[in-house]
Amino acid sequence: MIVSINRIRPALLAGVAIGLAVSAVSAQAQSTDNAAPAAASDSAGLGDIVVTAERRSENMQRVPVSVAAVGGADLRNFQAAGEDILALSGRVPSLYVETTTGRIFPRFYIRGLGNVDFYLGASQPVSIIQDDVVLEHVVLKSNPVYDVAQVEVLRGPQGSLFGRNTTAGIIKFDTNKPTMDWEGRGSASWGSYNTVSADVGLGGPIVADKLAFRVSGLWQHRDNWVSNSYTGPSFDGTRGGKDVMGGFNDRNARLQLLFTPTDNFSIDLSGHVRDYDGTSTLFHRGALTKGSNNAQSTPRDVVSYDEADNNVQAYNTQGASLRAAWNFSGATLTSITAYEHSSGYSRGDTDGGAAVNFPYLGNPNGYGESEGYLRGLDQWTQELRLASNGDGAFKWQFGGFYFDSRDITDFYQRRYFLTAPFVASNPNTNNPDNWVRLHDVNTSWAVFGQASYTIGKLTLTGGARYTEDRKRTTLLKPAMTGATVNFPASAPSDVRLVGKEPSWDVSALYEVNPDLNLYARVARGFRGPTIQGRSAVFGAPFTMADSETIMSYEAGFKSQPASNLRFNATAFTYTVKNIQLNGNDSNGNGVLFNADHANAYGIEAEAEWRPIRNITFTLGASALHSEIKDRNAYAQVCSLNGVMVCTVLNPIAFTKGSGTSESYFVSVNGNPLPNAPTFNVDAAVRYDIPLGNGGAFFVNSDVNVQGYTNFVLYRTKEFYADGNLELGLKVGYTTPDKKYEIAAFARNLTNEQNLKGVIENYMAAVYNEPRVIGVSVSGKFN
Template identity: 55%
Template structure:
């Protein structure tokens, strides 16, 4: 987006913010036109401190996404998690591995590692259960009550791997009275999206109740593979062969309240997903520019391998949450188990090697590539005990402990594993894979307390001590002989005892402290300092290339934040703003080696600072607007760290803006002072809705939303090509509402904008990943209670 367009957008936003207070004041003072809207929906309640509290009393930057917003974003069958990207200030979500691997970033801090065992500094929590593994993080959200985005380290109450923050999902719960909601849509590409939940009492007195929830999504294949040449693994192209999907999810919750003091909730869920890995378009990024070519066509690929990128996963799990109120304190126990298995296969060079030079005898000299990650099984067990004081009184406290245990067998298969011929110059090798056993266990004790020093001033502090242990063991290959892995990596990257086995551990404290001053019933100010901890990480996938594991030591993030929260005109206007500065010591980074394999390493420090502002307003009857802005600067601070740069045959594949060093045919760029990957320097989001009443119960409405993303670097080094600037998407909905039910037409990505959202920076592929094209359709939604 050029500067004139951005200036116009910012001016329009400023004008909107200027008009809203005046309009609200006029309407509220104007008598008959000022319909009373002061109800429960005008109070924003969050659980950022494990209690239900008015957000004005919470000294943490928290953004809330409501269920009706999610329904709009997902109407076209969009991924329920990826669609959150940019919808609140400082939240970014992307993937280079398809729906089973969303990567989250808050305030610029995240992890671009595509390894199945990768850790992330943003934790995902669904109904009080931590979803640690990247596949578990991909479990869709549906029949949601509320989504909270907690920004900055959350190390005292929520634990390790929250150095950037938390995305917290609370689903609709069982109720003593009958209630339900549903949203159904149908659109282009035969896209279907059904999200529904219903529940009520199972006994006459309501002491036992349930909630049954489901999600079904479908889209037909809409990308054609036009390759017609030879294939060493039998891949056959054709019309509309890729990028459809089927998503089937079910959840059942049963809540028992045998007395006023005891409640027990049992929950079980199941997921069955079949679709495709991310689509890479080789050569779609032109040298010397980051502009998407006008001739680029998202509906066509030329794949000679990988059987058109299939992906399929199944997950299921169960949890038991029990709470007992002793009067002076409440004891809560949360026991949970999660299981997952599946695979993802992709043509990693993003195109047919035959189209990029060479002869049939050496096509692969200019680039062939496919790989598969298979999670043979994953089991995660968690147990948390928490004792908390009542929510009333000047002094509040809570303390507890948690145990976490995760085990998996993960397989990585490389190209020759799949081959049945060697027309393109590579002989089949059924042993070109590795099988790894990973084990991660952690335990922690924590406590937090807050004290109301005066009627207006409250101090809060918490501390947590965590022990985190990770091991990776190379198992046996199909011939039941140990697959030796030579120690070829530099000693600084190799922290494991043998070539087959690696064990890393650490014990770290984390903490937070804050002061909140209640200026009035409509405004509060706060200041917060917090430290979070991300445990050490092992990159075992390197073994498939007969190279040693790479590792990264623990990182800690110390964050300083201050903000203002307001809710005025009877809750019609909510406006929050915050500024922050953080330093990550031993920040964990991930680059690529010559094989396109992820390589872990630590830099000395990473720094970030910025500001956020968020508005939610109902200034006049029948009009609602939400807007958010984040401004961000991030920076790697280490003069000694380098990242490998995409090159082939000793020739750089892009225009690198950092100093580089050549070693053999490989190039390494100095990344000191570079921004973090996937950390937009600004983000703007606006959503609005206007209702035109037709009667007491019916109305017409028009709703829309826009997200604009600033300059974003996709890799660790600076280059002209691997960036985006001014990506934007528009959505709209026009419909008719009768009571609690709505019928509408919708469109997502109205302008059919082609946004570059990720890249593959190895070799000379210059492969990009792009957003979905325009989808339009019909939508029905409603609720009852």
């Protein structure tokens, strides 16, 4: 059953208005992990939330940065239905996450800044940091998060301290580390579609006070649940059937060792592996009709694909890191060396439907499939940092960072997969050379430093970084038709770009009283140049975008007016100059370009309230206004066979081509940034009812509402979402010692079918995850 948001919104807003809702992301966030989702504490007070947003452990209320924390137990609640990192979307104010390439390619947006490009080598302005290691390539950003202690979301430019420069912000994951005491935790769930998620961690001493270990694992599985209704002939041998798509297997393991030969020296060694296979994103062709963005009439669990072998996808990743720390009398020297490797492929029916179902002039129309094959990615990073110790008035840290990422990536287009013998003039015959091979190299080095000084109630902090970022893409093999090379002879096949920029930030935090801190921050960020090489598979030249820079201003307060109430809020504004954008050409291929600048302003707020010890309410919300500003920036809009298939609200600026190859272009000046929700509200509540045996029955509910979100660079009546709603519910029992829990849960409780993305030329829809109802157990020991 699909429940309209209009029937729920009045009750929802009334609940929010009286404060009976919580954004479950921060309700239980702690500096250490609890295996079972934590019940309300025995007191009505709220504990401190400790973050490492400035590479030191500090109370979140004393950090002059807009940061949100998600406890490990809360994250596992959201992922109980087999969800991946996308489960964080909307659970933190100003954070949005989406994908149109399945579980291996999440795209992140903070305060509206992100990248809609689905190219495997795409650059993103949001940086992912896992256990102090930057994950830059889009496939590495999909590394599953498990046995995690805490997630921190740092909003705004972050250039002074963490890995790569970023104009939008950082999502930082810290896993549970080995300790010299035996401890363990585990959680497992089973639900609809035979969805299974098991997340465990166990560790303890090997040699007392000298050597400890922790082993962690994650297994997520879902049966295929989407049917392919197409039963006709196929040019590549694809066959339909019942329940042939939508499933996945995601198997992960990690081993960590902690070696402390002396009190002043430690080594953390970590290694991890991932083995994943599943289904790439499913596009539903024709789900949108001209003039409307209502996609409710198309079933989520049925597609009609005539090609692409039912959208297969598989990846393997391995990685290791070594963190060594020497504690001198007044400072600590830290070295972090890390290596990541990944390979795999993703294939998809890119038009989202069988051509015979969408005839043009009486003939089947709209064949399309492609595959991206990451033959091998190798990423090396090295960081060296010296930081002062202690809690004195003056604190400092400085260091250097080196980054080296290299990959060989193939892109295969439709005719490579077809089975009929090659005939150059027949588009429905095999062309074994209809693919390209690219070699991408990205090297970067940086020096950075930060210092802070406290004078009475005022703390001043300043940081700076200088970065050199080099990109190179080489076409190792062009696409061919017979003996003809499908790449312009005049176009460069070996492109090199370099960006050299400073980044800096200055902030001030003033303690009005122990319960109220005011802060302000000014920051300049930088994102290096980008090369889009995938276009070569269509015989088109590479497209490129120069470096972009951002100036960001924010001010806010962090307050705890009572022991049971915490309320933080930030207002911000920024300008991104030379902003990197991505549009589409007539092949649906991404085209990189720079627009002059983009402006945005907004607010984000989080509140947590525990009126009595057995109930906790919190609320997270953000609002955003963004505009692209460039009178000479144009985007190609939806068209197929020379016909504009959607309702474009921007005036047509000019056209190219004629007849069935005619393309339409509009100015994007004044339009909002894509995938930048105008508002987001996330709320939840947990109520524990004590039982006679000392245990408790609990109810935990959460809700997320997403405001107007434009999916493309231009305005239409079809390609947006407005009022997306998702509800979650969990009820269960915790034992008297609060170490074990058994519960029933539902994610997307009302089975909302929300629009999450589009394929423009084919009026195709991408949907959110279906409702999953299940049971879960969790426990811990120490």
